[in-house]
Amino acid sequence: MAKEKKFVEQITAMDVDFAKWYTDVVKKADLVDYSGVKGCMIIRPYGYAIWENVQKLLDAEFKKTGHENIYMPMFIPESLLNKEKAHIEGFAPEVAWVTHGGGEKLTERMCVRPTSEVLFCDHYKDIIKSYRDLPKLYNQWCSVVRWEKTTRPFLRTREFLWQEGHTMHATAEDAENETLRMLNIYADFYEKQLAIPVVKGKKTDKEKFAGAAATYTVEALMHDGKALQGGTSHNFGCEFAKAFGIQYLDKDNQLKPCYQTSWGVSTRMIGAIIMAHGDDSGLVLPAAIAPIQAVIVPIAQHKEGVLEKANELTERLSKVARVKLDDSDNSPGWKFAEYEMKGVPIRIEIGPKDIEENQCVLVRRDNREKVFVSLDNVEEALVEEFKKYTEALYNKALERRANMTYTETELDAFIETAKTKPGFIRAMWCGDLECELKMKELADVTSRCMPFGEDACGDKCICCGKPATKLLYWGKAY
């Protein structure tokens, strides 16, 4: 394998061509491979291990907050998909249809799920009878299909992996609380585990999910100044519930409709990790989700005692981290480049001199800073270094976002900024769809969200000049 391996210098530099840099990284870090199935990707072991780590951490958060996993069929009969009008209108153009099965034409065609609201509703209708049955807090890890024309690994593929939570509540307030609770779980996960700062906010009506009453989002800024929608949480009110006849007998003996939410994050998150932290040497992975958190590279490993000590160190550190020892024949220089490409957070070097001095060297992926640490308490030192590393990744991303976030109050200046400076633009909006569409036309931006807890930056709509109370983040999106 090593022999065939291409060297890192073959990555396109970010500044030269960001899109090319991205595809180089996903391929050369062995995250994905293209498949013979148009628009679908193969998630390779190294990429899938990231997803497994994401799943493990998020699933624990979901379960801690009382959610249970279930599995729904992957097919949706056309008549079922048609039950909620706004929903079908949003999804019909991009579904894949199964028309034949077992050698026969189906009497009713079925789509491969693009999302499972209608399936959950159909089930909830059967199992919710009384206020005692509420809330129902279900989640599902699965793959979904949306027939995209142009695709890019992780960011937009015809099939992708995700989780979709679908919950039912007794009151509108409970549903709203759940919607925001899950949004906060996503935001915390992005900021604390993935070290990616996000803007939390509400989508405009134009950008909200098909059939939802309100959609909330976490929006992250990528290296190239484009926005990436990191996860969404939807409050459906009781429209779906009414369409599906989901109601419960309350304590007061009245039949009442249920209030519904759904929320999801997908493998697109891996795209966010790549584009938020990566550099010209390849991936830079947050420690929480890195398949290999630290790689041990023995120096002068042919010398007596080096491999023995490296093995001993591997065994000790395996108790506190996902550690790999690379004692292959490849040169240390090759290994350094290889694990930098793969974004391994910490490289640990240990050679004859280090052993003499009862130490090893920790080298951070983000800034290549070296720290000499005593072997006596190397476990604590490594854990401490992960912490510093994660903080540094977060602060760097936060600083970049600050440098790439602009506030505009005049239309001409907005357009100029949108044309010349990649990033978020904050500006006031009157709330009219017309203005939102016009900004797309004038400045080629879309609204990202109405952020929580930020002060207004004026009182006039950036587009029409009429009174405005809504602050919007605008940007070019993936």
Added chain:
Amino acid sequence: MAKEKKFVEQITAMDVDFAKWYTDVVKKADLVDYSGVKGCMIIRPYGYAIWENVQKLLDAEFKKTGHENIYMPMFIPESLLNKEKAHIEGFAPEVAWVTHGGGEKLTERMCVRPTSEVLFCDHYKDIIKSYRDLPKLYNQWCSVVRWEKTTRPFLRTREFLWQEGHTMHATAEDAENETLRMLNIYADFYEKQLAIPVVKGKKTDKEKFAGAAATYTVEALMHDGKALQGGTSHNFGCEFAKAFGIQYLDKDNQLKPCYQTSWGVSTRMIGAIIMAHGDDSGLVLPAAIAPIQAVIVPIAQHKEGVLEKANELTERLSKVARVKLDDSDNSPGWKFAEYEMKGVPIRIEIGPKDIEENQCVLVRRDNREKVFVSLDNVEEALVEEFKKYTEALYNKALERRANMTYTETELDAFIETAKTKPGFIRAMWCGDLECELKMKELADVTSRCMPFGEDACGDKCICCGKPATKLLYWGKAY
């Protein structure tokens, strides 16, 4: 919820109607629900939690033996599926076809994967170049689709969840070793974790997997005497590799074909658990995969100190097991029946008298045996009880299998046994397909496997009377 709950006496007794008993249990223990999607099931939280536990344990075994998880597209273009002749002939009649996507007719239709051999081969062709790249040990957890006419929850559904391992090796010997290694992992899992004894053996050519050179299987006997194929491991030789051009440059600088295996178990395993251990009160779950391993039921919980002590006990036991405290308003009797239905391995009762005597009562699900244990070392006592419980489940299943396994040397006696006694029948076979087919016709049985390590029970074919060296297990299968 509790109010609506139907009581356990509504389960059909096993002896009255085993099939009805089975569907009663899967519904009333909240394992599955029927969906509006014909032939597909909804796996409810309690059922899915069993699958999650299966996944966790098996995945750890796969990783311990060097396997890595990946994710392949769920679609297979028709031309790719057609690449290996025997394979397509086996699967074509039962696939579902996607013919339209994104509002357009596809130029080539695609099936939803019934299994992924061809996708893995297509990928392996691209990534295997040298002997250094071998072995490749990949596994995938996913759902697959086979368009069955008649379906039953877990046993036969149009969509089901499974794992499929697909590996590539340098030599035929390596592939055979891998095939048997994985078969042994399955057998150990069935016997040690699920407490289900299995017969390990090789399938006849008629029963082997479409395109495989050899298929190995673990066969379990259900309560009603029917056989259930618990998992299979296939050695493909190099036929697929040749069809797909997967070859590697060996150390001697020669291009050589790769040798391939695949192996899988599915949610059908949950059907095996139900039918191997269940009884007329419902499920009986092996502790290793039970979502709730022990339920704590406070007795006279309104009395002072009872709930406090029950909470304390729950907290302590949660460190050694998956424990649930049921302090709902339902009566202890209702709770007993409820958790028996759900197959919870151990019920723990604690009431005022117990507290006075610093004890609690452990009641085993399989035989309802009560043990009084001191609160001082209740953790150890519970763990010990799980061990005894698992052993007892295994021994009971083993004894039942022994009582339902017959050896026959004369055709008439074989037919009589097949007609009157449910179970396995051991008999010699000459190896001719004709005899295998005739036994189906005469006795309505299929060959289950040629078992490993069992002595011959004669030297003549049970069917044609010609010399025979092959011992076969026959049975009626799910």
